[in-house]
Amino acid sequence: xxxxxxxxxxxxxxxxxxxxxxxxxxxxxxxxxxxxxxxxxxxxxxxxxxxxxxxxxxxxxxxxxxxxxxxxxxxxxxxxxxxxxxxxxxxxxxxxxxxxxxxxxxxxxxxxxxxxxxxxxxxxxxxxxxxxxxxxxxxxxxxxxxxxxxxxxxxxxxxxxxxxxxxxxxxxxxxxxxxxxxxxxxxxxxxxxxxxxxxxxxxxxxxxxxxxxxxxxxxxxxxxxxxxxxxxxxxxxxxxxxxxxxxxxxxxxxxxxxxxx
Amino acid sequence: xxxxxxxxxxxxxxxxxxxxxxxxxxxxxxxxxxxxxxxxxxxxxxxxxxxxxxxxxxxxxxxxxxxxxxxxxxxxxxxxxxxxxxxxxxxxxxxxxxxxxxxxxxxxxxxxxxxxxxxxxxxxxxxxxxxxxxxxxxxxxxxxxxxxxxxxxxxxxxxxxxxxxxxxxxxxxxxxxxxxxxxxxxxxxxxxxxxxxxxxxxxxxxxxxxxxxxxxxxxxxxxxxxxxxxxxxxxxxxxxxxxxxxxxxxxxxxxxxxxxxxxxxxxxxxxxxxxxxxxxxxxxxxxxxxxxxxxxxxxxxxxxxxxxxxxxxxxxxxxxxxxxxxxxxxxxxxxxxxxxxxxxxxxxxxxxxxxxxxxxxxxxxxxxxxxxxxxxxxxxxxxxxxxxxxxxxxxxxxxxxxxxxxxxxxxxxxxx
Ligand SMILES: Cc1ncc(COP(=O)(O)O)c(C=O)c1O
Numbered sequence: 001x002x003x004x005x006x007x008x009x010x011x012x013x014x015x016x017x018x019x020x021x022x023x024x025x026x027x028x029x030x031x032x033x034x035x036x037x038x039x040x041x042x043x044x045x046x047x048x049x050x051x052x053x054x055x056x057x058x059x060x061x062x063x064x065x066x067x068x069x070x071x072x073x074x075x076x077x078x079x080x081x082x083x084x085x086x087x088x089x090x091x092x093x094x095x096x097x098x099x100x101x102x103x104x105x106x107x108x109x110x111x112x113x114x115x116x117x118x119x120x121x122x123x124x125x126x127x128x129x130x131x132x133x134x135x136x137x138x139x140x141x142x143x144x145x146x147x148x149x150x151x152x153x154x155x156x157x158x159x160x161x162x163x164x165x166x167x168x169x170x171x172x173x174x175x176x177x178x179x180x181x182x183x184x185x186x187x188x189x190x191x192x193x194x195x196x197x198x199x200x201x202x203x204x205x206x207x208x209x210x211x212x213x214x215x216x217x218x219x220x221x222x223x224x225x226x227x228x229x230x231x232x233x234x235x236x237x238x239x240x241x242x243x244x245x246x247x248x249x250x251x252x253x254x255x256x257x258x259x260x261x
Numbered sequence: 262x263x264x265x266x267x268x269x270x271x272x273x274x275x276x277x278x279x280x281x282x283x284x285x286x287x288x289x290x291x292x293x294x295x296x297x298x299x300x301x302x303x304x305x306x307x308x309x310x311x312x313x314x315x316x317x318x319x320x321x322x323x324x325x326x327x328x329x330x331x332x333x334x335x336x337x338x339x340x341x342x343x344x345x346x347x348x349x350x351x352x353x354x355x356x357x358x359x360x361x362x363x364x365x366x367x368x369x370x371x372x373x374x375x376x377x378x379x380x381x382x383x384x385x386x387x388x389x390x391x392x393x394x395x396x397x398x399x400x401x402x403x404x405x406x407x408x409x410x411x412x413x414x415x416x417x418x419x420x421x422x423x424x425x426x427x428x429x430x431x432x433x434x435x436x437x438x439x440x441x442x443x444x445x446x447x448x449x450x451x452x453x454x455x456x457x458x459x460x461x462x463x464x465x466x467x468x469x470x471x472x473x474x475x476x477x478x479x480x481x482x483x484x485x486x487x488x489x490x491x492x493x494x495x496x497x498x499x500x501x502x503x504x505x506x507x508x509x510x511x512x513x514x515x516x517x518x519x520x521x522x523x524x525x526x527x528x529x530x531x532x533x534x535x536x537x538x539x540x541x542x543x544x545x546x547x548x549x550x551x552x553x554x555x556x557x558x559x560x561x562x563x564x565x566x567x568x569x570x571x572x573x574x575x576x577x578x579x580x581x582x583x584x585x586x587x588x589x590x591x592x593x594x595x596x597x598x599x600x601x602x603x604x605x606x607x608x609x610x611x612x613x614x615x616x617x618x619x620x621x622x623x624x625x626x627x628x629x630x631x632x633x634x635x636x637x638x639x640x641x642x643x644x645x646x647x648x649x650x651x652x653x654x655x656x657x658x659x660x661x662x663x664x665x666x667x668x669x670x671x672x673x674x675x676x677x
Contacts, residue, residue: 057559058428058559058560059428059433059434059437059545059546059560060437061283061437061440061441061444061546062283062441062444064441068427072427072428075559080557081557081558105281105544106281106543106544106545106552106554106558106560107557107558107559108558109542109543109544109558110541110543110554110556110557110558111557111558131283132281132282132283132544133281134280134281134282134284134287136279136280137279137280137281154284155283155284155285156284157283157284157285157287157288158285159285159287159288159289159447160284160287160288161288164284164287164288168284179284179285182285182444182445182446182447182448183444183445184441184444184445
């Protein structure tokens with residue numbers, strides 16, 4: 001057991017103590033460039049409890065068009081893994097937010113789970129969300145995360161069986177990422193009714209904290225999900241704001257979504 | 262050499278395979294694995310599959326000796342396993358009919374598929390037409406241009422073809438897009454993966470539907486010559502035709518097995534698709550296998566003159582057979598494969614798929630290396646498909662097109 005306590009759990013619990021769900025915001029590293037991505041994340045952290053920094057990847061199967069376009073641009077701009085840690089280091093040191101990375105597993109695998117965990121912890125990161133890694137395949141990552149005191153956030157889906165949810169809950173540390181609908185990232189008009197069922201089922205299976213994401217883009221969505229989940233995750237809408245209006249627009253949207261404005 | 266390779270089953274093949282997939286798809290994969298397990302043990306299912314193979318695909322496919330082609334490279338006798346004669350023109354139909362039957366058992370009404378060369382997309386569109394299902398085929402935008410005739414074929418068969426504009430716009434990106442569709446549509450939709458890659462149970466299941474190739478070939482060569490071959494050669498994209506034919510011989514230690522990857526413009530150029538020869542272990546599209554990737558783990562774009570081999574990874578069972586030393590994998594360049602393509606056309610009156618021409622080139626290489634010893638030896642080549650779809654590519658390669666293509670004039674302003 002690592003001595004290090006979960007940073008994301010602490011962030012969620014602090015929000016809960018204020019009578020609200022945690023606000024979790026996603027932005028990709030190095031989009032549109034490294035420095036702007038840092039400034040955007042810092043602006044986001046004015047209003048967010050947890051920041052997800054996405055690692056641009058060549059084959060992002062869980063991402064819709066907006067995020068794909070951003071990460072493809074970051075890759076075309078020459079994104080390297082070293083920069084992911086630099087972004088995490090800057091954002092962690094300049095903000096109060098817990099900073100996790102959202103990363104497809106081959107990027108961890110190539111570096112080696114142990115080395116990845118060591119560098120992430122050293123940069124001040126809180127842990128990682130792994131959208132294409134299921135607990136069944138995750139032993140090397142779990143062992144490494146454990147060693148360096150990092151949170152490991154697995155996904156729970158509307159189609160996950162009770163048995164799988166139990167495995168997901170016990171493999172996760174920090175929180176479980178409840179997938180609100182069957183689909184990839186991207187804005188949706190309404191929150192799927194599956195979202196609340198995922199939270200209820202994951203909790204029944206032993207998850208202590210469940211944050212919900214995919215398709216969340218308005219204050220109304222945030223309020224609705226915040227009424228039953230421990231945290232609300234917004235990605236695509238923030239990436240679109242960054243594309244349209246830079247870090248300032250990200251700060252403005254985050255303020256709106258979090259209910260601070 | 263150890264035996265028992267034939268019985269290898271998923272989810273893991275040695276260190277490879279598994280399920281590197283979003284949680285959202287795991288329930289569907291479990292359901293599929295369960296349905297497949299039950300189906301292959303159910304005589305009603307196997308009889309229906311065999312009936313379709315016989316009456317629709319045209320199985321068994323022929324084993325044809327090709328003495329004039331063989332004589333161009335050496336002394337060995339060569340036989341072609343004629344998957345090119347199957348309905349729709351390649352081995353791909355074996356797997357597609359099997360999966361469509363499973364999809365029907367699962368109550369799914371829509372089939373989706375990725376395609377590179379278009380052969381798998383055409384086969385899937387064909388099965389959807391036959392079974393009265395909806396069909397959507399994802400194809401890299403680059404490939405829709407290279408294989409425009411196959412796009413029209415799929416449309417005639419009632420399928421919707423979606424050009425994928427992301428990434429390199431080839432096969433791997435089409436798979437990404439099909440997976441994104443499947444995550445959102447899994448309740449009504451079956452994803453007909455076209456090769457022995459992907460998450461469990463696909464590698465095991467797709468191989469099972471293709472095993473008939475090797476079983477037939479083994480019986481046919483015994484019948485024709487009274488003995489087993491010395492070597493079997495096949496091209497390897499994801500590796501389905503190769504595993505299909507190898508399977509019949511995996512536990513015959515006297516039969517050497519050779520898989521040929523696309524060497525593209527040469528391994529020194531970085532424009533190739535030699536995942537086993539130059540790749541390293543990694544995870545892509547749901548399986549751990551050999552993968553063409555950079556230092557950070559980003560997938561490297563592959564290249565081959567044949568769209569069907571233009572894939573930066575390979576099925577996990579091949580990675581296992583490579584490590585175990587049971588199968589030898591070597592690259593064949595675009596130039597070598599096109600020489601074999603031309604030779605088979607000219608000497609035997611058979612136009613092969615450019616994919617399959619890699620296996621022909623490999624057989625020619627083997628026979629040449631054997632020299633006089635080849636006189637006693639037999640090779641079976643997996644002729645996985647026919648070359649109708651490749652005539653435009655070949656005409657360009659051999660400069661058979663009207664002068665327009667050779668003009669020195671700048672591209673702009675030239676009327677097509
Ligand atoms: C004729 C033919 N052969 C081979 C392949 C490669 O696939 P696999 O390696 O799965 O047999 C293709 C793929 O499109 C094909 O069309």
